[in-house]
Amino acid sequence: MPGAGIQMMTRLRVADNSGARVVGVIRVMRVRRRTGTVGDEVVCSIKEADPGAKKVKKGEVHRAVVVRGKVEDARRDGSTMRCSDWAAALLGPNGQPIGTRIRGVVSSNLDRSKYMKIMSLCRVII
């Protein structure tokens, strides 16, 4: 169950309603790091999208933030969380989420100063 994290070619489920379903990671935006974890921003391409989606199309390159993952996501009190899948929310060019709703659980370890909008859109923050 514990894994190394996400890297290039990893498929992430899309947690928002932008129209995309699955994205493939191109690059984890961390300096000198090969694997990414929850809270990291990634550059990804859309591998699967809803046919009638207006905001995104298959093949487009977007940035996204990983909102939950299968690896242990540590909390400051020593507790950890892990989810059954890897999921990300797509971001627009200004860093704001493209979607208007977030599906599923979002980790509370996301940087609130950057991703306040995502935290406010989701229903369950663990």
Added chain:
Amino acid sequence: MYVILNNLTIIANIDSMNFSTSISPKIIENIEKQYAKSDLPSLSIGDTVKVYLLIKEGNKERVQVNQGVIIAKNNSQLTSTITVRSNLQGVGVERVYLVHSPLIKNIEVLRRSKVRRAKLYYLRGLSGKATRLKQRFN
């Protein structure tokens, strides 16, 4: 040299101890006893529990409740942990809690189950009705 806790209690007089033998484990146990909770309910594998966690968001404090099934338990005195699995919004979420953490306000056992395993990792591959556990009444 003395080992003192809270400036009040002298736990051990290190000068008088013979360090050629190993240090008594009682020293660590006595220190840990100050922080361990004495009012924890008995937690077993398969119990459905509600964990009341204190969350601090800036200045505000609130209590978040998490309900799930204990699928693993690790006994190690102060750092004992339980792994609680629940299904939230269609996502399987496992949280590992340190049961003696002061941020855990309460652990409430809702239901006990009859399980024949020490760890219920097989539940990760199941969903819905297949994850039901038989209730235990003792």
